[in-house]
Amino acid sequence: MEVIIAEDRDAVAQLVADAVCSLVDRRPAAVLGLATGSTPRPTYAELADRARLGLVSFERTRVFTLDEYLGLAPDDEHLYLNEIRARFTDPAGIPVERVHAPDSRPDDPDAECRAYEQQIRDAGGIDLQLLGIGRNGHVAYNEPTSSLASRTRVTTLTESSRRDIAGHFTPTPDHDSPVEPDANVPRDVITQGLGTILEARHVILMATGPHKADAVAAMVEGPVSAMIPASVLQFHPQTTVVVDEAAGAALQLADHYRYVQQHDVEQPDPFT
Numbered sequence: 001m002e003v004i005i006a007e008d009r010d011a012v013a014q015l016v017a018d019a020v021c022s023l024v025d026r027r028p029a030a031v032l033g034l035a036t037g038s039t040p041r042p043t044y045a046e047l048a049d050r051a052r053l054g055l056v057s058f059e060r061t062r063v064f065t066l067d068e069y070l071g072l073a074p075d076d077e078h079l080y081l082n083e084i085r086a087r088f089t090d091p092a093g094i095p096v097e098r099v100h101a102p103d104s105r106p107d108d109p110d111a112e113c114r115a116y117e118q119q120i121r122d123a124g125g126i127d128l129q130l131l132g133i134g135r136n137g138h139v140a141y142n143e144p145t146s147s148l149a150s151r152t153r154v155t156t157l158t159e160s161s162r163r164d165i166a167g168h169f170t171p172t173p174d175h176d177s178p179v180e181p182d183a184n185v186p187r188d189v190i191t192q193g194l195g196t197i198l199e200a201r202h203v204i205l206m207a208t209g210p211h212k213a214d215a216v217a218a219m220v221e222g223p224v225s226a227m228i229p230a231s232v233l234q235f236h237p238q239t240t241v242v243v244d245e246a247a248g249a250a251l252q253l254a255d256h257y258r259y260v261q262q263h264d265v266e267q268p269d270p271f272t
């Protein structure tokens with residue numbers, strides 16, 4: 001794993017936006033896998049700005065979200081499809097027919113999961129997958145004890161994850177003080193599996209803020225374990241972890257990562 005410790009949230013967003021633009025410049029019809037949630041928002045804002053300024057064109061880019069809430073109405077603003085459209089793909093000019101998410105109200109959820117995997121395969125696979133990480137170590141909604149070989153499926157959120165998203169349904173000024181989830185906070189989701197995510201050609205996992213520090217350290221430096229689902233990325237041949245100082249604060253080998261970063265030792269350009 002390549003670990004990049006950036007100064008702050010904005011620096012993380014700039015670095016990741018550079019990586020996305022570099023890919024899309026080289027391959028305009030690139031397939032992006034996109035996380036939702038708070039962490040990538042500054043990256044999406046930056047990418048949308050660059051597209052508006054004509055610095056990059058996403059017209060031929062295709063997008064797949066990682067997951068979707070089950071049961072929410074198609075016009076619900078919390079739906080991950082609607083979130084990614086509002087925050088990134090609409091302002092960036094990606095045609096809606098190229099933006100994919102699992103259906104939130106499928107007649108047959110298992111068939112929907114299989115169909116979503118097929119859509120990804122038909123698109124040629126994910127070129128670049130952007131990920132966040134939950135404070136419990138989840139990626140997408142692969143909660144602790146998920147099979148490390150799991151595929152896209154219906155799953156149930158842990159209470160800890162429901163608490164973490166409760167703030168999106170009942171906004172609070174401080175992300176570190178989660179509100180108690182009420183009945184409006186979804187319990188069931190469709191998520192890409194860990195086995196699905198591992199098939200992406202390049203993975204960039206982003207984490208910002210002190211509440212992610214323990215999960216980041218466990219993922220990068222701990223044992224591979226279904227209790228920290230993100231640790232499965234240790235098996236992925238091209239994963240770049242981009243954290244701010246706060247999220248990287250518990251990394252034991254932080255000085256080593258900084259040395260490698262400054263001296264371009266192992267990979268001159270981690271994003272190519």
Ligand code: PGA
Nearest residue numbers: 037038039132133134140
């Ligand atoms: P967050 O969520 O970006 O809102 O912190 C990350 C995740 O749960 O994967």
